[in-house]
Amino acid sequence: xxxxxxxxxxxxxxxxxxxxxxxxxxxxxxxxxxxxxxxxxxxxxxxxxxxxxxxxxxxxxxxxxxxxxxxxxxxxxxxxxxxxxxxxxxxxxxxxxxxxxxxxxxxxxxxxxxxxxxxxxxxxxxxxxxxxxxxxxxxxxxxxxxxxxxxxxxxxxxxxxxxx
Amino acid sequence: xxxxxxxxxxxxxxxxxxxxxxxxxxxxxxxxxxxxxxxxxxxxxxxxxxxxxxxxxxxxxxxxxxxxxxxxxxxxxxxxxxxxxxxxxxxxxxxxxxxxxxxxxxxxxxxxxxxxxxxxxxxxxxxxxxxxxxxxxxxxxxxxxxxxxxxxxxxxxxxxxxxxxxxxxxxxxxxxxxxxxxxxxxxxxxxxxxxxxxxxxxxxxxxxxxxxxxxxxxxxxxxxxxxxxxxxxxxxxxxxxxxxxxxxxxxxxxxxxxxxxxxxxxxxxxxxxxxxxxxxxxxxxxxxxxxxxxxxxxxxxxxxxxxxxxxxxxxxxxxxxxxxxxxxxxxxxxxxxxxxxxxxxxxxxxxxxxxxxxxxxxxxxxxxxxxxxxxxxxxxxxxxxxxxxxxxxxxxxxxxxxxxxxxxxxxxxxxxxxxxxxxxxxxxxxxxxxxxxxxxxxxxxxxxxxx
Numbered sequence: 160x161x162x163x164x165x166x167x168x169x170x171x172x173x174x175x176x177x178x179x180x181x182x183x184x185x186x187x188x189x190x191x192x193x194x195x196x197x198x199x200x201x202x203x204x205x206x207x208x209x210x211x212x213x214x215x216x217x218x219x220x221x222x223x224x225x226x227x228x229x230x231x232x233x234x235x236x237x238x239x240x241x242x243x244x245x246x247x248x249x250x251x252x253x254x255x256x257x258x259x260x261x262x263x264x265x266x267x268x269x270x271x272x273x274x275x276x277x278x279x280x281x282x283x284x285x286x287x288x289x290x291x292x293x294x295x296x297x298x299x300x301x302x303x304x305x306x307x308x309x310x311x312x313x314x315x316x317x318x319x320x321x322x323x
Numbered sequence: 324x325x326x327x328x329x330x331x332x333x334x335x336x337x338x339x340x341x342x343x344x345x346x347x348x349x350x351x352x353x354x355x356x357x358x359x360x361x362x363x364x365x366x367x368x369x370x371x372x373x374x375x376x377x378x379x380x381x382x383x384x385x386x387x388x389x390x391x392x393x394x395x396x397x398x399x400x401x402x403x404x405x406x407x408x409x410x411x412x413x414x415x416x417x418x419x420x421x422x423x424x425x426x427x428x429x430x431x432x433x434x435x436x437x438x439x440x441x442x443x444x445x446x447x448x449x450x451x452x453x454x455x456x457x458x459x460x461x462x463x464x465x466x467x468x469x470x471x472x473x474x475x476x477x478x479x480x481x482x483x484x485x486x487x488x489x490x491x492x493x494x495x496x497x498x499x500x501x502x503x504x505x506x507x508x509x510x511x512x513x514x515x516x517x518x519x520x521x522x523x524x525x526x527x528x529x530x531x532x533x534x535x536x537x538x539x540x541x542x543x544x545x546x547x548x549x550x551x552x553x554x555x556x557x558x559x560x561x562x563x564x565x566x567x568x569x570x571x572x573x574x575x576x577x578x579x580x581x582x583x584x585x586x587x588x589x590x591x592x593x594x595x596x597x598x599x600x601x602x603x604x605x606x607x608x609x610x611x612x613x614x615x616x617x618x619x620x621x622x623x624x625x626x627x628x629x630x631x632x633x634x635x636x637x638x639x640x641x642x643x644x645x646x647x648x649x650x651x652x653x654x655x656x657x658x659x660x661x662x663x664x665x666x667x668x669x670x671x672x673x674x675x676x677x678x679x680x681x682x683x684x685x686x687x688x689x690x691x692x693x694x695x696x697x698x699x700x701x702x703x704x705x706x707x708x709x710x711x712x713x714x715x716x717x718x719x720x721x722x723x724x725x726x727x728x729x730x731x732x733x734x735x736x737x738x739x740x741x742x743x744x745x746x747x748x749x750x751x752x753x754x755x756x757x758x759x760x761x762x763x764x765x766x767x768x769x770x771x772x773x774x
Contacts (some may be wrong), residue, residue, distance in 0.1 A: 183348040185350035185358040195350045197348075218406075244361075311383075
């Protein structure tokens with residue numbers, strides 16, 4: 160893991176991260192077994208040095224354990240309208256309970272996501288039912304912060320994986 | 324390999340997760356311990372213990388699994404919208420065989436349809452053992468889907484098909500039955516031309532325009548690739564990909580055959596296709612046609628639909644093969660040729676020798692072999708007043724230059740009948756018993772031969 164230093168988030172990347180994207184978090188345990196969880200409401204800090212997002216507690220227990228144990232995190236952000244995708248790899252900083260502002264951001268994110276996916280053939284009620292299914296089983300969210308170290312362009316195609 | 328314990332949630336019980344309707348996510352980890360997470364359009368279910376992921380771009384995911392075989396994917400059920408975690412262990416990469424071929428055909432077909440053939444290449448199919456499959460939330464079970472009863476409608480379909488006495492009735496009966504018995508309301512059927520270079524549409528159901536007579540190249544686009552490789556191509560979420568006709572049209576343009584476009588009939592198709600199932604009709608390892616089902620809904624055709632349509636398509640192909648044999652033994656003469664009745668009104672019919680296209684009062688009707696046949700019939704009608712013809716005399720008429728290596732006459736006559744029905748209300752071809760047909764003309768015709 161040489162050459163991994165904190166990196167700041169560009170304007171363009173901030174727009175993507177905070178847009179109506181699909182967000183998935185990847186971590187791993189001590190045996191290098193990967194774990195996935197879905198996240199909502201990503202936000203880039205004002206100094207552009209950290210990113211926060213909310214994960215459902217009930218479905219993310221192993222993710223949270225992994226983050227506490229080794230801090231390794233990879234998060235992918237994908238805009239469903241054009242498949243513009245980036246992956247940010249970094250180090251976990253802390254976990255906290257989300258406040259009402261965070262929850263409002265999560266709501267807005269879910270809303271915007273449903274809005275953009277509807278014209279792609281996924282009716283809004285399907286997308287809503289999808290996150291309701293998630294809320295139903297895991298209403299409580301945990302907010303996690305991480306420090307980005309590497310950013311990759313992961314838009315599908317031969318150029319996928321290019322370091323930004 | 325050590326014995327594998329049964330999965331808590333069987334892959335069969337969450338079958339809709341593996342249809343590519345909703346994207347999946349995959350996480351791998353390098354030997355150094357850096358996780359990598361990405362989206363996948365589809366996780367393929369291979370058997371009760373294995374899934375496959377395609378490798379198109381030799382990316383980080385592929386690099387990681389070679390270093391560290393542990394992988395997790397999360398899939399989403401389209402029936403209950405729950406998410407399921409699958410812990411996987413990489414076993415091997417396949418670069419040939421049935422699984423590879425099917426995934427490659429599907430990838431190539433969609434790539435060809437969207438003009439991405441130069442970009443998408445399937446390097447390999449990575450096969451994984453499923454170590455565990457569990458819902459994201461512990462309390463959720465499988466999908467609990469009830470299996471639809473397909474046996475009764477399949478039996479009814481074969482019964483209706485068995486009663487068909489000719490190619491036209493096979494096509495009509497099949498398309499009607501697909502809608503009535505299975506709810507596949509938008510369908511069309513294409514057959515190969517004499518040189519096996521193109522497919523042309525012989526029948527359709529459920530579209531604004533019938534599209535009968537429209538053509539596409541074998542080997543290009545979803546239809547053409549399914550036909551060429553004798554493989555089924557199923558898409559469950561075609562999304563914003565370019566519409567059918569546009570892609571086909573741009574394919575024609577890239578060949579520098581722009582001049583063809585004005586004499587093209589548009590393929591039948593829904594303007595916003597999301598789901599498509601293209602099944603080649605194959606008997607004795609020969610292609611008899613291609614059946615295409617469409618839907619504007621995402622995830623309309625799932626793996627059970629594919630199996631049903633594979634079964635009915637084999638039945639249709641077998642019927643078509645059998646009818647072809649009977650056809651060649653048809654009677655050759657007709658008892659008495661009727662004289663034409665006296666028509667009213669007048670129309671001009673032009674025949675362009677260059678491509679055998681026929682224009683009725685300046686409106687394009689048809690071209691190629693069907694155009695040549697119609698021109699011959701109309702000449703015979705205006706010169707001798709003949710209205711009754713047999714398939715055999717057409718087949719033996721050397722001036723028509725019908726290719727003798729593939730007998731497609733019945734298909735050409737059906738095409739001609741359908742186009743006349745669609746486009747012209749005063750020239751009509753009707754079948755008059757096996758191997759016989761009757762020409763009805765309701766106007767005075769002036770025939771003009773053009774270069």
